[in-house]
Amino acid sequence: MRIIREQSVWQLTFMPRFFPVNAYLVEEGDSLTLIDAALPYSVKGILQAAQRIGKPIARIVLTHAHGDHVGALDALKRALPGAAVHISARDARLLAGDKGLDPNEPPTDIRGGVPKPGKIRTKPDVLLEDGDRIGSLLAISTPGHTPGSMSFFDTRSRALIAGDAMQTRGGVAVTGQLKPWFPFPAMATWNKEAALDSVRKLKELKPSLLAVGHGRMLKEPGPAIDRAIAEAERNILS
Numbered sequence: 001m002r003i004i005r006e007q008s009v010w011q012l013t014f015m016p017r018f019f020p021v022n023a024y025l026v027e028e029g030d031s032l033t034l035i036d037a038a039l040p041y042s043v044k045g046i047l048q049a050a051q052r053i054g055k056p057i058a059r060i061v062l063t064h065a066h067g068d069h070v071g072a073l074d075a076l077k078r079a080l081p082g083a084a085v086h087i088s089a090r091d092a093r094l095l096a097g098d099k100g101l102d103p104n105e106p107p108t109d110i111r112g113g114v115p116k117p118g119k120i121r122t123k124p125d126v127l128l129e130d131g132d133r134i135g136s137l138l139a140i141s142t143p144g145h146t147p148g149s150m151s152f153f154d155t156r157s158r159a160l161i162a163g164d165a166m167q168t169r170g171g172v173a174v175t176g177q178l179k180p181w182f183p184f185p186a187m188a189t190w191n192k193e194a195a196l197d198s199v200r201k202l203k204e205l206k207p208s209l210l211a212v213g214h215g216r217m218l219k220e221p222g223p224a225i226d227r228a229i230a231e232a233e234r235n236i237l238s
């Protein structure tokens, strides 16, 4: 596991060379918020990282319900029974294994590794909606990769943890845009048009740091986000 710190954000990367999967610890005054739960075996590394920082994990927040973001959730909840688990109300259904769409959603198939019904035993404690606050973090609804994907914006530093709304591995991209050197987020994306709208919304936040599920953190990401939006527009609108 690789650990890199930027501002109050600690990036934990599992399999950094082969198939990088990130989880994040965001520091608050006396505690940590874990964003995403990586892979089943990641539990040990996540708990050790918190110990090293010297603060307890008080909250677990999930960007979306794909297997490489919720893998260690059950083991973490057993180790940290007091940590409230947060996920969007929409992706809570995916977490429970329900791949059905709502009537108002574009009828493209939900893709990627969604847990089989009953596989994840943890029930979320908090169902997030757009605009909710979790400590210093603002929850922003960014559908596209999954219908209930959420990003988290640190209001102190303008750091943005965007889950799989974007990728930086294999090139900075709006999710759904295929990057041959790391095609997996695109292959797992539900709706490209929604994904593009979501990244347009993220750009407006003028983030100082972009932190995603797959790939390195990017400082002052504005120009790279602009280029990724332009590329997605060319591909989708042409």
Ligand SMILES: [Zn+2]
Binding pocket: 064, 066, 069, 112, 145, 164, 185, 188
């Ligand atoms: Zn994903």
